[in-house]
Amino acid sequence: MSFFSFYPPSSGIANASIGVNGDPIPLSSTLVAGEDPSGNQQQLKTNAAGDLLVEINTETTGLATAANQVLEITELTGIHSDTTSLDGKTVVVDTGNVTVVASALPAGASTEATLSAVQSAVDSLDTKTIAVDTGNVTVVASALPTGATTEATLSALNTKVTVIDTGAVTITSSALPTGAATEATLSTLQTTVTARLAGSLTPVAYDQVVQAYVGATTRLATVVFKLATVTVRTLTFTYDGSDRLINVVAA
Secondary structure (H helix, E strand, C coil), X not given: XXXXXXXXXXXXXXXXXXXXXXXXXXXXXXXXXXXXXXXXXXXXXXXXXXCECCCCCCCCCCCCCHHHHHHHHHHHHHHHHHHHHHHHHCXXXXXXXXXXXXXXXXXXXXXXXXXXXXXXXXXXXXXXCXXXXXXXXXXXXXXXXXXXXXXXXXXXXXXXXXXXXXXXCCCCCCCCCCCCCCHHHHHHHHHHHXXXXXXXXXXXXXXXXXXXXXXXXXXXXXXXXXXCCEEEEEEEEEECCCCCEEEEEEC
16 A cells, blocks of 8 residues: 655644644644555554554564575575586587587597598509590500410411412412312313213313203203304204103204
């Protein structure tokens, strides 16, 4: 509850309802009052000196005692100590750059020593790698596969191969296959054939043969042998009713 009170000075009273401090209360005065818990009006009282009388509530249930305050101070002191110790354990966070002072490696992570060894191995590749010319690839050395021909073998083969003339192939010598006729055998055969042809149907020498057929059939009617355009022998063929050759006459 709020209230306002005004204490007038001790002299110069212009309002009869307001008395002078320390004098008897005028009959027409309006006193300041308050409201009690029951909702009733209660006058405010003062002592002889004019001080407002205030009743102190002696109910202490639930109020903080000195002992509880000591306990509270002890707890607050502990909290203060704990929070203070956090200052030494908290690193200032730079939101732009986070610096990790120390961190345990997870299981299986590479150590600095391992990465250093890898770096050394990679650097050593420079001495083992030959620059590749994409235009011309030069093979310094290469192991021949099993069974490959060596340079020595090719060189030996080269000495046995004669230059081949693709325009005209000349055979210097060649072994006759088994059973082939020799030049002497063919010469003897030629002599024998020539001797027998002297009395045969065909002449010994001719350079042209002219054939004539029976009508539009494939049956030969005559065969004329010529030598230098001169007829040297004429053969006439005769057939039976079944178109079978039955006679040849030389003239």
